[in-house]
Amino acid sequence: MRPAHYSRCWLATLLLAYGLFAAAAAPAEELLTVAEKTDYQATSRHAEVMAFCQALGKQSPLVRQISMGKSNEGRDLPLLILSDPPIATPEEARRSGKIVVMAFANIHAGEVEGKEAMQMLARELTLPQGHPLLKKLVILINPILNADGNEKIDPKHRAHQGGPTGGVGLRENAQGLDLNRDFVKLRSPEIRALVDCFNRWDPWLIVDCHSTNGTFHRFLITYDGPRHPSTDPAIHKLSQTELLDEIRRRFEAQSPYKGFFYGFFTQDRTSWYGYPPQPRYGIQYVALRNRLGILSEAYTYADFKDRVAATKAFVLSNFQYVVDQDAFLRRLLPAADQRSANLGMEADRSHDLVLRYKVVPLPGRYDVLGYVEEVKDGKRVPTSQTKDYPVTYLGGTEPTLTVKRPWVYVIPPEQVAVIATLQRHGVELHELTEPKEVEAEITLVNQLRQAERPFQNVRLLTTQQTTKRTAAVNLPSGSVIVPMKQRLGTLAGVLLEAESEDGFLTWNLFGESVKEGADYPVVRILQPMEWSTRPLPPLNQD
Numbered sequence: 001m002r003p004a005h006y007s008r009c010w011l012a013t014l015l016l017a018y019g020l021f022a023a024a025a026a027p028a029e030e031l032l033t034v035a036e037k038t039d040y041q042a043t044s045r046h047a048e049v050m051a052f053c054q055a056l057g058k059q060s061p062l063v064r065q066i067s068m069g070k071s072n073e074g075r076d077l078p079l080l081i082l083s084d085p086p087i088a089t090p091e092e093a094r095r096s097g098k099i100v101v102m103a104f105a106n107i108h109a110g111e112v113e114g115k116e117a118m119q120m121l122a123r124e125l126t127l128p129q130g131h132p133l134l135k136k137l138v139i140l141i142n143p144i145l146n147a148d149g150n151e152k153i154d155p156k157h158r159a160h161q162g163g164p165t166g167g168v169g170l171r172e173n174a175q176g177l178d179l180n181r182d183f184v185k186l187r188s189p190e191i192r193a194l195v196d197c198f199n200r201w202d203p204w205l206i207v208d209c210h211s212t213n214g215t216f217h218r219f220l221i222t223y224d225g226p227r228h229p230s231t232d233p234a235i236h237k238l239s240q241t242e243l244l245d246e247i248r249r250r251f252e253a254q255s256p257y258k259g260f261f262y263g264f265f266t267q268d269r270t271s272w273y274g275y276p277p278q279p280r281y282g283i284q285y286v287a288l289r290n291r292l293g294i295l296s297e298a299y300t301y302a303d304f305k306d307r308v309a310a311t312k313a314f315v316l317s318n319f320q321y322v323v324d325q326d327a328f329l330r331r332l333l334p335a336a337d338q339r340s341a342n343l344g345m346e347a348d349r350s351h352d353l354v355l356r357y358k359v360v361p362l363p364g365r366y367d368v369l370g371y372v373e374e375v376k377d378g379k380r381v382p383t384s385q386t387k388d389y390p391v392t393y394l395g396g397t398e399p400t401l402t403v404k405r406p407w408v409y410v411i412p413p414e415q416v417a418v419i420a421t422l423q424r425h426g427v428e429l430h431e432l433t434e435p436k437e438v439e440a441e442i443t444l445v446n447q448l449r450q451a452e453r454p455f456q457n458v459r460l461l462t463t464q465q466t467t468k469r470t471a472a473v474n475l476p477s478g479s480v481i482v483p484m485k486q487r488l489g490t491l492a493g494v495l496l497e498a499e500s501e502d503g504f505l506t507w508n509l510f511g512e513s514v515k516e517g518a519d520y521p522v523v524r525i526l527q528p529m530e531w532s533t534r535p536l537p538p539l540n541q542d
């Protein structure tokens with residue numbers, strides 16, 4: 001059905017033809033989000049998001065909708081593909097030569113503004129006609145990643161936030177997992193589906209939409225970018241210099257809001273810090289894949305309507321940045337891929353894998369726009385009086401433990417969970433087709449610490465003390481080989497190293513085979529050699 005406001009009046013038709021009518025046009029009823037229909041008192045259910053996506057697909061020829069996969073409880077995880085001309089598959093996207101970008105929302109289903117904002121953004125980019133960005137980009141949008149958590153809507157959840165009064169969903173998925181801690185171990189079908197989407201579509205910039213917890217400030221959006229010290233050096237440098245500033249400038253120019261780095265005050269209010277840049281977090285994981293991961297955090301105490309508007313403007317600013325920097329990014333990211341594919345033993349030590357690090361301030365001082373605070377009932381609360389706090393931003397890292405890249409890692413064939421998880425990450429693997437005696441570097445785990453309590457259903461492990469030795473090893477036929485010289489080599493190294501701060505050992509993927517006084521199952525081979533191998537057949541995805 002065509003909306004009533006599509007007047008027959010020739011003037012309106014003319015304006016529409018020139019796209020000048022777009023801002024004034026109110027969308028048809030089925031193309032209003034639940035937030036808009038309820039004056040921001042409620043957020044959409046999964047079925048309502050699906051109906052919206054379908055209605056949008058009917059109205060605009062520039063929209064394709066597919067399913068990324070299914071949630072634990074069998075709900076479709078919708079993926080909108082926006083492009084002018086339209087595109088339906090990753091192969092078509094590659095043939096078009098356009099850069100693919102992505103935004104996903106509701107990974108924490110209590111943080112719902114991104115879900116509403118992404119539906120609206122998809123509508124505004126495609127109706128009444130294609131936005132100029134769609135000529136340059138293929139835009140992927142998943143508005144509802146934690147589809148099951150979303151359906152547990154309850155007004156008691158996140159009651160401190162500025163609406164919606166009708167309630168929001170749960171942070172965790174149906175397995176009780178925090179999906180934004182699942183990017184190393186890939187235990188949830190939702191993150192498996194998302195990573196599969198990364199592997200298929202290869203988006204160059206990915207925005208992950210959240211809302212904040214805690215700190216009081218006057219920024220509607222706080223953001224973060226690649227910070228893991230093993231991130232490709234050019235991407236890391238961009239992230240620590242102009243990337244986030246450039247996006248912020250666009251966001252502030254097109255909205256009444258302000259933006260800043262995501263984080264919290266230290267107790268003494270002199271520093272600002274977010275979280276350790278570990279690959280368990282989506283955007284840090286994306287960076288270890290040589291792509292730009294951007295975190296969007298809407299200010300939780302702001303009105304729901306402002307949070308939605310700010311998230312929409314921020315995501316759009318990211319996409320605009322990619323178009324404005326098209327030529328630069330077409331040099332930067334392929335060069336990062338080239339570097340990963342060529343780094344090996346001959347590379348200088350500046351390309352060592354960083355396994356552990358400490359957090360350090362970035363140069364310069366920043367002002368956090370906050371409030372005068374007072375203590376009430378033992379809690380710090382803001383007054384209505386504004387105050388700017390000069391701070392250092394602890395957004396940098398300094399390596400404390402590094403390791404030289406091996407030529408390959410070798411994994412025993414019985415480590416099926418480790419091998420399958422690497423395959424899900426999209427890491428290229430081979431298998432030995434003959435038994436082979438090789439000289440390898442072996443890591444003895446002298447001391448292992450296990451967390452007292454489970455986190456995400458796992459009692460996390462950390463190696464406290466290890467000893468490395470070089471010895472002859474008999475590798476059985478079927479041993480799985482992970483070449484470092486590949487696009488995802490850095491990621492594979494961070495996942496596989498025994499001393500990695502956030503790798504497979506951390507999440508106990510090796511089970512009983514990792515213990516104190518025993519050799520770590522994965523060995524490192526430092527020098528290239530001749531052997532008979534073949535590509536490992538793809539994982540039988542369930």
Ligand SMILES: [Zn+2]
Nearest residue numbers: 108111210211
């Ligand atoms: Zn969140």
